[in-house]
Amino acid sequence: MSSSTSRRPSGTGRGKRVTIADIARRAGVTPAAVSLAVNGRPGVSDATRERIMAIARDLQWEPSPAARALAGAPVQTIGMVLARPAEVLGTEAFFGAFVAGLQEVLSRRDYSLQMQIVETTDAEIETFRRWFAQRRVDGVVVVDLREHDPRIPALEEIGLPALVVGGPGHHGSLPSVYVDDAHATELLVDHLAQLGHRRLARVAGNEDFLHTLLRDRAFEQRCADLGIEGILQDAGYGSRGAEIATAELMARSAPPSAIIFDSDEMVLAGAHVLQENGSRIPEDVAVASYEDSALTRTHRPPITAIGRSAIEYGRVAATRLLEVIEESRSGGGTAPAQGSEARATVPALVVRESTGPDGAQGAPAAGETA
Numbered sequence: 001m002s003s004s005t006s007r008r009p010s011g012t013g014r015g016k017r018v019t020i021a022d023i024a025r026r027a028g029v030t031p032a033a034v035s036l037a038v039n040g041r042p043g044v045s046d047a048t049r050e051r052i053m054a055i056a057r058d059l060q061w062e063p064s065p066a067a068r069a070l071a072g073a074p075v076q077t078i079g080m081v082l083a084r085p086a087e088v089l090g091t092e093a094f095f096g097a098f099v100a101g102l103q104e105v106l107s108r109r110d111y112s113l114q115m116q117i118v119e120t121t122d123a124e125i126e127t128f129r130r131w132f133a134q135r136r137v138d139g140v141v142v143v144d145l146r147e148h149d150p151r152i153p154a155l156e157e158i159g160l161p162a163l164v165v166g167g168p169g170h171h172g173s174l175p176s177v178y179v180d181d182a183h184a185t186e187l188l189v190d191h192l193a194q195l196g197h198r199r200l201a202r203v204a205g206n207e208d209f210l211h212t213l214l215r216d217r218a219f220e221q222r223c224a225d226l227g228i229e230g231i232l233q234d235a236g237y238g239s240r241g242a243e244i245a246t247a248e249l250m251a252r253s254a255p256p257s258a259i260i261f262d263s264d265e266m267v268l269a270g271a272h273v274l275q276e277n278g279s280r281i282p283e284d285v286a287v288a289s290y291e292d293s294a295l296t297r298t299h300r301p302p303i304t305a306i307g308r309s310a311i312e313y314g315r316v317a318a319t320r321l322l323e324v325i326e327e328s329r330s331g332g333g334t335a336p337a338q339g340s341e342a343r344a345t346v347p348a349l350v351v352r353e354s355t356g357p358d359g360a361q362g363a364p365a366a367g368e369t370a
Helices: 020-029 031-038 046-058 063-069 095-107 121-134 151-158 179-196 210-226 240-249 265-278 295-298 310-329
Strands: 077-082 114-115 139-142 162-165 176-178 200-202 229-234 258-261 286-287 304-307 340-342 348-349
Touching: 020 046, 031 046, 077 095, 077 121, 095 114, 095 265, 095 310, 121 151, 139 151, 139 310, 162 310, 176 310, 179 200, 179 210, 179 258, 179 286, 179 304, 179 348, 200 210, 200 240, 210 229, 229 240, 240 258, 240 265, 240 348, 258 265, 265 286, 265 295
Parallel strands: 077 114, 077 139, 139 162, 162 176, 176 340, 200 229, 200 258, 258 286, 286 304
Antiparallel strands: 304 348
16 A cells, blocks of 8 residues: 555655655554554554554545555546547537536545547447456446447446446446437427428437437337428538538428437538528528537527436436445445436427428527427
């Protein structure tokens, strides 16, 4: 435990980190005795232990994460690995808000968040294995769930406490929190159908993700139920894909009268293409987004979107993961046999000026519904 350190010493030199050796010199004992005392192990008298702990507090000493890991103590760190391009993550409002929600809850419990960007799912799994072997984190948040996700059985095998963000289903024995993407899709389709739109398009994000697949299925099913045409257009990551998808949709012999985009960034890119080509929003084409943010609120016209509070999503995920970690420490396992799941937030439709009746002249009055 001699590698344990703290930031600020008292009387050990400006900027020098306090070590167990510093405490030992002040107490007049060996570093081994200090290690026994601070780790609550037998081998030193009660009086000596109290004196050592008083000196440690005076020096504002704390064990280093590496030392805590070696001792088998919690390292007070949560991990999250993202297999997405950095340039995409840098423009997505959802992840920024989600991480803010995570951090808010973790900070209250004196936890830190360790994030790593990798290129592949295999690299994610290797990172989980390394973190577990090195005791770098107490648990992990798993995002971008896939339908047949290899990370799920890998984490079950590794035994690292984990919380899956996504669902319902497809998370094995691991617990999950999710937002009901099918319900969000129905809210959007129903809203546009009630405005008289009979030919809808959906510009979808990464087809590998479960939430994309769930939205696709719900979109097709709801359009079929309502007897209207539903066009699926894949766009992949980011704004460029949305621009291309929008241009292709509007080049069709029978273009859609309304388009639903998978994110705030994508809807802004699509709206730009429409306006550059002379299409008026919503008079010629109505547009809506699955993600509400400052971008959709401040666009002209303001964009109808699904409000689901990414910050609250992050808060719920962090709270549940900390519960999972406590359960694993108490011997209760990381989750019930089939994996628990819970809705993190309830999606709500926020109606703004980007959606209006099919063929309407002039923007309708906008309102908000929950």
